[in-house]
Amino acid sequence: MSYQTEYLNSLKDPEGFWAEQAKRIDWYRPADKILSTDQDGLYRWYQGAMTNTSYLALDNHVENGRGDQVALYYDSPVTQTKASFTYREMRDEVARIAGGLKKLGVQKGDTVIIYMPMIPQAVMSMLACARLGAVHSVVFGGFAPHELAIRIDDAKPKVLITASSGIEVDRIIPYKPMVDKAMELANYKPEKVVIYQRKLGALVPSKNYDVDFDQMLAEADTVGCVPVEATDPLYILYTSGTTGKPKGVVRDNGGHAVALRYSMEAIYGIKPGDVYWAASDIGWVVGHSYIVYAPLLTGATTVLFEGKPIRTPDASTFWRIISEYKVKVMFTAPTAIRAIRKEDPQGNFIKQYDLSSLKYQFLAGERCDVDTLKWLQSQLGVPVIDHWWQTESGWPMLANFPGIELLPIKPGSVSKPVAGYDLQILAEDGSLVSPMEEGYVAVKLPLPPGCLPSLWNNAQGFKDSYLERFPGYYFSGDGGFKDEEGFTFITGRVDDVINVAGHRLSTVEMEEIVAAHPAVAECAVIGANDSLKGQIPMALVVCNQDSKTFHEVAEEIVAAVRSEIGAVAALKKVYQVQRLPKTRSGKTLRKLLRAIVNGEEIKIPSTIDDPAIVQEIDEIIHPSIKQITS
Numbered sequence: 001m002s003y004q005t006e007y008l009n010s011l012k013d014p015e016g017f018w019a020e021q022a023k024r025i026d027w028y029r030p031a032d033k034i035l036s037t038d039q040d041g042l043y044r045w046y047q048g049a050m051t052n053t054s055y056l057a058l059d060n061h062v063e064n065g066r067g068d069q070v071a072l073y074y075d076s077p078v079t080q081t082k083a084s085f086t087y088r089e090m091r092d093e094v095a096r097i098a099g100g101l102k103k104l105g106v107q108k109g110d111t112v113i114i115y116m117p118m119i120p121q122a123v124m125s126m127l128a129c130a131r132l133g134a135v136h137s138v139v140f141g142g143f144a145p146h147e148l149a150i151r152i153d154d155a156k157p158k159v160l161i162t163a164s165s166g167i168e169v170d171r172i173i174p175y176k177p178m179v180d181k182a183m184e185l186a187n188y189k190p191e192k193v194v195i196y197q198r199k200l201g202a203l204v205p206s207k208n209y210d211v212d213f214d215q216m217l218a219e220a221d222t223v224g225c226v227p228v229e230a231t232d233p234l235y236i237l238y239t240s241g242t243t244g245k246p247k248g249v250v251r252d253n254g255g256h257a258v259a260l261r262y263s264m265e266a267i268y269g270i271k272p273g274d275v276y277w278a279a280s281d282i283g284w285v286v287g288h289s290y291i292v293y294a295p296l297l298t299g300a301t302t303v304l305f306e307g308k309p310i311r312t313p314d315a316s317t318f319w320r321i322i323s324e325y326k327v328k329v330m331f332t333a334p335t336a337i338r339a340i341r342k343e344d345p346q347g348n349f350i351k352q353y354d355l356s357s358l359k360y361q362f363l364a365g366e367r368c369d370v371d372t373l374k375w376l377q378s379q380l381g382v383p384v385i386d387h388w389w390q391t392e393s394g395w396p397m398l399a400n401f402p403g404i405e406l407l408p409i410k411p412g413s414v415s416k417p418v419a420g421y422d423l424q425i426l427a428e429d430g431s432l433v434s435p436m437e438e439g440y441v442a443v444k445l446p447l448p449p450g451c452l453p454s455l456w457n458n459a460q461g462f463k464d465s466y467l468e469r470f471p472g473y474y475f476s477g478d479g480g481f482k483d484e485e486g487f488t489f490i491t492g493r494v495d496d497v498i499n500v501a502g503h504r505l506s507t508v509e510m511e512e513i514v515a516a517h518p519a520v521a522e523c524a525v526i527g528a529n530d531s532l533k534g535q536i537p538m539a540l541v542v543c544n545q546d547s548k549t550f551h552e553v554a555e556e557i558v559a560a561v562r563s564e565i566g567a568v569a570a571l572k573k574v575y576q577v578q579r580l581p582k583t584r585s586g587k588t589l590r591k592l593l594r595a596i597v598n599g600e601e602i603k604i605p606s607t608i609d610d611p612a613i614v615q616e617i618d619e620i621i622h623p624s625i626k627q628i629t630s
């Protein structure tokens with residue numbers, strides 16, 4: 001079947017299409033209705049069906065003869081450790097962790113926060129929650145205690161699972177003191193904190209809520225899978241939005257399993273038994289979907305990599321892993337490739353490895369510049385596929401389809417919509433734009449299975465954030481255009497979200513922290529283009545009279561963002577400016593600021609009809625900011 005036929009079928013008869021795809025799943029009970037709406041008027045898939053995601057990811061494969069196949073390779077250059085787990089071993093370990101959590105009182109519907117480095121126990125803890133019908137929320141290890149506390153207060157976890165430490169290249173990151181700090185900061189208090197002791201030297205005094213992970217397992221029985229409704233939540237994943245507070249994206253069980261299973265074959269061309277590697281982190285959606293759930297739901301083998309593309313120990317690591325585990329498809333962020341290319345521009349490391357197993361290289365998470373894509377394509381000699389999606393969708397929205405039909409690769413484009421996504425480019429007034437005209441990227445409702453049904457305990461927030469802007473559509477927050485042949489190009493976020501090294505962050509959240517500094521009268525945090533990380537945050541600050549030098553103020557601002565959000569925020573550039581461009585009502589013109597610092601042509605919005613403001617921007621503000629930041 002051609003891509004076009006598959007795609008059109010999915011739009012002509014969504015229920016028929018997704019009823020067919022649901023046959024890939026071994027349900028405990030099939031759905032009463034393929035598509036329905038819930039009490040909030042939101043679309044839901046597979047109502048009435050019963051399943052268990054952990055069963056589908058592990059037990060089902062053991063029952064069907066894959067017990068001895070490796071489910072997960074763990075490769076950790078930072079601890080010089082390698083391990084592998086068969087499907088049977090994973091199932092047994094997960095069943096025991098689930099037994100331990102059950103003993104701590106975790107039941108179906110309870111929430112559990114997982115704040116762990118990239119170790120097998122983290123993946124197994126996610127699956128153990130799923131086994132109990134509990135809802136996990138993984139928090140990225142690079143977030144600081146304050147961020148963890150915000151998520152604790154929103155998710156209200158019964159238990160928090162962590163590890164004694166992580167490792168960033170050559171630096172131990174002690175997680176436990178950060179958890180203790182978050183426990184102090186949060187208003188809601190989880191009953192227990194389960195700690196996996198990595199024995200890397202990061203020991204801290206224990207608290208009365210502590211439970212040792214190994215001890216918990218030693219005292220636990222294995223437990224079976226608890227059937228849940230297809231529409232029950234599997235996990236919450238917090239992501240940055242346009243306010244200072246992260247949004248709790250909810251994923252259900254049934255639609256998620258069907259969509260991921262479909263994506264592995266149609267998009268990635270992966271079959272049961274193949275080896276698939278997503279070099280991301282379980283704290284991000286790519287990690288949830290393509291390190292943990294999709295490969296395991298498919299009966300493939302996944303790779304869990306605890307390291308970096310460079311410095312662990314060098315720019316050869318990715319190629320070693322592909323060659324060592326015979327990876328068929330690899331997925332990473334363009335930043336990782338840019339970092340590798342900087343260290344090894346001639347691709348000398350690449351030539352040292354047998355990469356014949358690799359059939360496709362996928363990129364996503366941020367915009368991929370054409371130069372990087374072409375470099376990688378020439379080095380690897382396989383199709384390099386840039387594809388586009390978000391935490392909210394949980395799986396690709398625009399992609400190429402090696403499993404159905406490999407479309408021509410147009411560098412700079414993220415190709416065409418995936419089955420189920422009626423993706424359109426809209427003008428300001430919601431009408432469709434013409435080819436080559438830039439607009440807002442939106443998807444006509446209903447979204448396909450796997451996409452977020454709502455936000456955690458916040459259906460109104462879901463409607464306000466995504467459905468209100470263009471009635472009848474889900475609005476992605478991205479801008480883009482389609483060419484005459486329907487290939488889509490993403491031009492970037494049209495809101496205050498930025499992507500730093502493939503990590504999604506909110507400038508508003510950073511701005512709140514910068515503004516809280518006593519020397520700051522007003523400020524703006526914006527995304528500046530960066531040749532390695534794609535974007536980096538930059539703070540422009542107007543100061544009050546203060547006894548400190550600006551250098552001291554800037555250092556304190558950098559430290560404050562690092563301690564409130566975490567090192568991953570990477571705010572290092574802070575500039576003092578005399579004035580910020582504003583509307584008459586006092587609204588900062590962020591889009592204009594972005595254009596100034598990125599050296600683009602500036603357009604003063606037509607809504608600014610005050611000639612004095614226009615003149616001030618043109619003659620004073622623009623040249624001075626340009627000079628300071630360039």
Ligand code: COA
Binds near residue numbers: 365
């Ligand atoms: N735990 C604790 N700290 C973390 C962390 C984690 N899990 N992840 C990142 N950090 C820290 C880093 O150590 C760094 O701290 P520093 O400022 O003290 O050096 C800071 O957060 C910024 O990290 P990062 O943006 O990753 O920069 P880097 O210089 O350490 O590494 C790259 C640069 C290019 C190697 C790295 O950004 C990378 O691998 N990018 C690819 C990202 C990716 O795969 N994203 C997944 C999305 S699909």
Ligand code: AMP
Binds near residue numbers: 368414
């Ligand atoms: P996240 O939710 O962290 O996956 O980030 C999603 C955002 O990253 C999207 O809204 C885009 O702005 C950006 N993004 C992801 N993939 C791509 C891509 N291939 N090209 C351009 N931007 C991308």
